[in-house]
Amino acid sequence: MNDFSTDWIAAGEAELADVVALRRAIHADPEIGNQCPRTTAKLRAALDGLPLEIHESTSTSGFIAILRGGGDNGRTVLLRGDMDALPMPEETGLDFASQVPNAMHACGHDSHCSMLVGAARALAARKDSLPGTVVFMFQPGEEGHHGARFMIEDGLLDVQRPDSAFALHIYPNARAGAIQTRPGALLASTDALNFTIRGAGGHAAMPHDAMDPIPVAAEIVTALSVFIARQIPATDPAVLSITKIDGGSAYNIIPDEVQMLGTLRTLSAKTRQKAREGLKRIAENIAAAHGCTAEVRIDDGYPVTMCDPRAVSLLKQISEDLEPGQWQPMPAPIMGGEDFSYVLREVPGAMAFIGVAPEGSDPAHNPPLHNTKMTIEESVMAKGIAMHCAYAERFLENGFD
Numbered sequence: 001m002n003d004f005s006t007d008w009i010a011a012g013e014a015e016l017a018d019v020v021a022l023r024r025a026i027h028a029d030p031e032i033g034n035q036c037p038r039t040t041a042k043l044r045a046a047l048d049g050l051p052l053e054i055h056e057s058t059s060t061s062g063f064i065a066i067l068r069g070g071g072d073n074g075r076t077v078l079l080r081g082d083m084d085a086l087p088m089p090e091e092t093g094l095d096f097a098s099q100v101p102n103a104m105h106a107c108g109h110d111s112h113c114s115m116l117v118g119a120a121r122a123l124a125a126r127k128d129s130l131p132g133t134v135v136f137m138f139q140p141g142e143e144g145h146h147g148a149r150f151m152i153e154d155g156l157l158d159v160q161r162p163d164s165a166f167a168l169h170i171y172p173n174a175r176a177g178a179i180q181t182r183p184g185a186l187l188a189s190t191d192a193l194n195f196t197i198r199g200a201g202g203h204a205a206m207p208h209d210a211m212d213p214i215p216v217a218a219e220i221v222t223a224l225s226v227f228i229a230r231q232i233p234a235t236d237p238a239v240l241s242i243t244k245i246d247g248g249s250a251y252n253i254i255p256d257e258v259q260m261l262g263t264l265r266t267l268s269a270k271t272r273q274k275a276r277e278g279l280k281r282i283a284e285n286i287a288a289a290h291g292c293t294a295e296v297r298i299d300d301g302y303p304v305t306m307c308d309p310r311a312v313s314l315l316k317q318i319s320e321d322l323e324p325g326q327w328q329p330m331p332a333p334i335m336g337g338e339d340f341s342y343v344l345r346e347v348p349g350a351m352a353f354i355g356v357a358p359e360g361s362d363p364a365h366n367p368p369l370h371n372t373k374m375t376i377e378e379s380v381m382a383k384g385i386a387m388h389c390a391y392a393e394r395f396l397e398n399g400f401d
């Protein structure tokens, strides 16, 4: 039964035109990394005049905006929107396509932060009826730059400690308006792997006088897939991909060394630890067995994105109340990663995907996230605004009860 204080879908529709305009302005002027000053300026201008308390991040261009409700029952809810783009060209042909060479909003963060502005406006207009506090987190640097972690290290979660947190991510391969998530692991941890296998170069015709690192690299690649298949439980999986092998310069020269890059994805801290230790051990020992050395550097990526089952139940209820039939529980996690995981590590909450397949398209065949032709159905942003507002209202009123 729908017992919202407001018709949030209608409130979202009322904000839509402005939010679409904001999203297009941000889309045309994308920025990458932890410093997105032009995007921050557009967001701040769009929030100007609202009864919000702004706290800036000192290490990024991000900020939080605090909305204090008419009542204060002690509860605080955090809503997050990221704002950074990707280092890639845009090929959508849209008339508001990127004007910045090699930068594109191909992950939809332009829509995320714009929807959050819409939610801030809609909630601010009804602030007297809110029984607690809403924190809006506008965050750069999601695409591998740990923006959320920097904002947390800046102390921004402690300004007004949230009791729950929620974020939405658009998904072009789900029908418009569908809401998808799952309790527990939603997205994987993401570690970057760097291998340097060192031997001794020489003439390709006399390998016995050299120490050839190339077959050693090949053996390590094969052994790593055996390690994952035989040592990592199928019920708590890991994905390990070697994505770059770089060594050698000519057909008759054995090189000194081979460099390899890869990524490790897991769904639990336990398997993450086991896989990190194991891959290092295998690379080092295979190299040693052949008289070479392997140096393995693991760059910490994002933690696993864990959704609190109570937050997911709340989202299911909200989704069904706002628009029946659009709730689509996900049977399995996705092995991609997301830095909202840093927030969810500290605050119980959830992230959900919202389908944005353009009108008339076949969701399964739309250009996916991170594709040069990725587009979204902008009208869905009204529902995205409604989801944010409804989550805030329900959580502030009832907590997880």
Ligand SMILES: [Zn+2]
Pocket (backbone or CB within 6 Å): 107, 143, 369, 370
């Ligand atoms: Zn992305």
Ligand SMILES: [Zn+2]
Pocket (backbone or CB within 6 Å): 107, 108, 109, 142, 169
């Ligand atoms: Zn993203």
